[in-house]
Amino acid sequence: NAGVTQTPKFQVLKTGQSMTLQCAQDMNHNSMYWYRQDPGMGLRLIYYSASEGTTDKGEVPNGYNVSRLNKREFSLRLESAAPSQTSVYFCAILLAGGPDTQYFGPGTRLTVL
Amino acid sequence: QKEVEQDPGPLSVPEGAIVSLNCTYSNSAFQYFMWYRQYSRKGPELLMYTYSSGNKEDGRFTAQVDKSSKYISLFIRDSQPSDSATYLCAMSRNTGGFKTIFGAGTRLFVKA
Numbered sequence: 162n163a164g165v166t167q168t169p170k171f172q173v174l175k176t177g178q179s180m181t182l183q184c185a186q187d188m189n190h191n192s193m194y195w196y197r198q199d200p201g202m203g204l205r206l207i208y209y210s211a212s213e214g215t216t217d218k219g220e221v222p223n224g225y226n227v228s229r230l231n232k233r234e235f236s237l238r239l240e241s242a243a244p245s246q247t248s249v250y251f252c253a254i255l256l257a258g259g260p261d262t263q264y265f266g267p268g269t270r271l272t273v274l
Numbered sequence: 275q276k277e278v279e280q281d282p283g284p285l286s287v288p289e290g291a292i293v294s295l296n297c298t299y300s301n302s303a304f305q306y307f308m309w310y311r312q313y314s315r316k317g318p319e320l321l322m323y324t325y326s327s328g329n330k331e332d333g334r335f336t337a338q339v340d341k342s343s344k345y346i347s348l349f350i351r352d353s354q355p356s357d358s359a360t361y362l363c364a365m366s367r368n369t370g371g372f373k374t375i376f377g378a379g380t381r382l383f384v385k386a
């Protein structure tokens with residue numbers, strides 16, 4: 162039982178390149194989230210998905226797209242990376258049976274040069 | 275003004291000390307209050323959560339919420355070097371996860 166996995170762990174891109182960050186969960190939860198974490202800013206929600214096939218914008222969605230094709234996977238795509246997107250990206254799921262408690266993946270460290 | 279304010283630290287204490295970590299917030303509609311612990315280069319992990327006002331204790335950890343002052347605290351008793359991490363407060367108005375606001379985190383170092 163891996164919980165929430167993210168790939169890749171590290172990535173370096175050049176400005177203008179594209180890439181997809183992958184997130185998969187084996188906990189059978191409906192709601193999944195993508196956050197970015199920057200020094201002094203805390204965790205900021207990029208996009209979330211309440212269920213398979215549905216996605217909604219969070220606080221900082223510009224420059225990103227997401228895809229939730231099945232219950233298990235939620236991907237985040239950067240179409241044209243910018244240095245401002247240098248950050249640590251976390252995928253999370255909403256734990257059932259309680260309030261807004263979330264279970265986070267290990268993160269992807271992205272640097273855009 | 276940020277909805278949630280948290281002193282980034284770092285906070286350095288000797289082993290065995292009582293640690294107090296705090297957050298203030300501006301939105302009186304928040305009802306759920308969480309504390310997450312994040313070790314270096316890892317994802318945050320939930321420590322504990324409380325609903326509305328009051329205290330909640332879990333081992334060496336106590337979470338306290340004062341809604342009248344819009345102030346929440348996490349106390350760590352008998353702190354250990356393994357408690358060295360960044361502590362994030364988080365809060366939301368209701369269930370669903372869509373409007374959880376996180377503090378920036380306080381870095382804690384517990385010296386042996």
